[in-house]
Amino acid sequence: MLNNRIFLIVSILVLFFIGCEKDTASNVEPINEISGRSSWKIIQQEILDNNCAGCHSVGTSFGNQSELILTADVAYENLIDRDPHNQSAKDDGLELLGTEGLASLYKSYLWEKINAPDKDHFYADHPQYGEIMPLGMDFLTNGQLEFIRQWIVAGAPETGAAADSSLLQDSIRFVDVLFEPLQPPDVGVQYHIGPFDVPPNSEVEFFQRSDGDTTGPIYITRYELMMRPNSHHYILYGFQNYMPNAFVPPEGVMRNIRNPNGDYNLSTIASMQYHVFGLGTQWRRLDYSLPPGVALYYSNEHGFDHNPHYFNYSDTTIIGELFVNVHMADPSEVEIVARTLQVGDQGFNLPKGEVTTIIDEWYSDQKMYIFELFSHAHELNTEFAVEIAGGERDGELIYVSYDYSHPPVLKLDPPLEINQGEGFRLIATYDNWRDYDVSFGFLSTDEMMLVFAKYYTD
Structure with a gap:
């Protein structure tokens, strides 16, 4: 009898520890097990269940308010080809999630709500859309966002593998940063433009040439940019080798694109005819690297021409300012030369x-x-x-x-x-x-x- 009890107790303990071991393993499921599931099932089990379904479930205030339940039994049918409950998003022609591939990505209210790296645009242009999700939790990781993006571009199928599951290994999350100077690159050059005033109810766009501390041909592998708010765009240009010396702008001088009377500044327009496009963005923060082994070649005869454009339709003066890092590589490290x-x-x-x-x-x-x-x-x-x-x-x-x-x-x-x-x-x-x-x-x-x-x- 005693032996039977001991056997029963041992059996229970073995089952208990086996059960715990399985639970532990499921919480940190390896990628090779993840890859055996459909892309939608991965999104549901690894992302929605852990970050969204707790609030978006039957009976919760969030679920009732948003009219969106994201538990596994109904999430897919509640997302696909459905109008958002948010009236502003609906008026803008968004749907929760479509199946038209790339065209659906930028009409998706779901993507707007989770795409944390685009939060400046989200809050500035769509203040009635609510908050970036998940609310009160960390943003989704870069890997989770890219996995969802690839799945949407593939048509958001309910079955099959439509995205690369190895993306989920990228656990880095977007970190919101206010305007601050960039750390200079280890190999390359940093440019600082401004600060400059942008008067009320006006726009300021100019060019400013910089020689920097480099001479001769360069190979660019990465750009970093940090701008103060209210930038319409920033473009970094080079110059054609054949630009006549008479048209080379002075270094460090702001050359407005328009005169005070609103007419184009002809001397500025003349130098623009020799521009070579390098970097352009309407994003306030940017960190862009070319593919491994690829570098953008620039002959660097006349330095760079910076083109910031700020707008201010408020009643007070604002400040424009930016930092840009140009990372460079030794020619021996370059396998492929890129062009613009x-x-x-x-x-x-x-x-x-x-x-x-x-x-x-x-x-x-x-x-x-x-x-x-x-x-x-x-x-x-x-x-x-x-x-x-x-x-x-x-x-x-x-x-x-x-x-x-x-x-x-x-x-x-x-x-x-x-x-x-x-x-x-x-x-x-x-x-x-x-x-x-x-x-x-x-x-x-x-x-x-x-x-x-x-x-x-x-």
């Missing part, structure tokens, strides 16, 4: 009170490998799409933006191959609600239709 591309239409006209779609095509005379792509337009732009033009993939959508002020920067890994004779079809739609016609120009009240890319060739 700028295409677009500068001859369009937008009639007052009308919605107009402009289509422009560009074709390449060589095979190109595109690894970065983004658009640039102003406030009348409502949609900016880029398709492949020519060849067997003609009409394939590769980029879309519905937000002129924060267009997505598309990073392509592996790079997008554009064959000789193929190119880009730019399709931009503008709603000119003003009482006058609008055409291409440099003020934010003018319009633009540009695409920038980085690429390399064979």
Whole structure:
């Protein structure tokens, strides 16, 4: 009898520890076990269950308020092709989550709510959308966000593997940082522009040339940027080697793009004809690295030209200021030399009170490998799409933006191959609600239709 009791107790203890061991293992499930599940099941079990379903469940105040339940039994059907409960998001044409791939990503209220690295845009442009989620918890990791992004771009399927599960190993989270100086690069150069005043109800856009402390050709592998708020954009240009010395701007001098009377400054416009695009962004913070072994070549005959553009439609003066780091590599470390591309239409006209779609095509005379792509337009732009033009993939959508002020920067890994004779079809739609016609120009009240890319060739 005693032996039977001992056997029973030992058996219970063994089962208890086995059970604990299994529970412990499930909490830190290895990636190879994760990869055996569908992408949606991974999102549900590894992300939604741990970060969202606690509040978005039946009977909770959050679930009732949002009318969104994210428990495993109903989450997928509650997200797909559903309108958001938030009226502002609904009025803006968003849906919780669509299945149209890339086009659905930037019309997704779910993506707006979880994409913490884009929080400046979220709170500045959509103050009625509520809070970044998950509320009261850490932001989702970079790996979780990229996994969800890839899944949405693949059409948000309920079954099958649509995203790379190894992305979940990236546990870094976005950390919100106020404006502060950047640490100078170990190898490279730092530029500091400003501070400068932006008067009430005005815009300030200028160019400022910097020689820096480098001479001769350079190979750029990374950019960092930190700007004060209210920046419309920042562009870092180089200069063509053949620019006449008479057109080389003085170093460290602010050259306004317009004179006080509003006319273009012709001397500034003249130097712009020799610009070589290097870096451009409408994001206040940026840290961008080129792919491993790839570097952007610049002959560096005349230094760099900085182009900040600030706007201020308040009643008080604000301050503009920025830091930019250009990280460089020794030529011996460079395997592939990259170049920049700028295409677009500068001859369009937008009639007052009308919605107009402009289509422009560009074709390449060589095979190109595109690894970065983004658009640039102003406030009348409502949609900016880029398709492949020519060849067997003609009409394939590769980029879309519905937000002129924060267009997505598309990073392509592996790079997008554009064959000789193929190119880009730019399709931009503008709603000119003003009482006058609008055409291409440099003020934010003018319009633009540009695409920038980085690429390399064979």
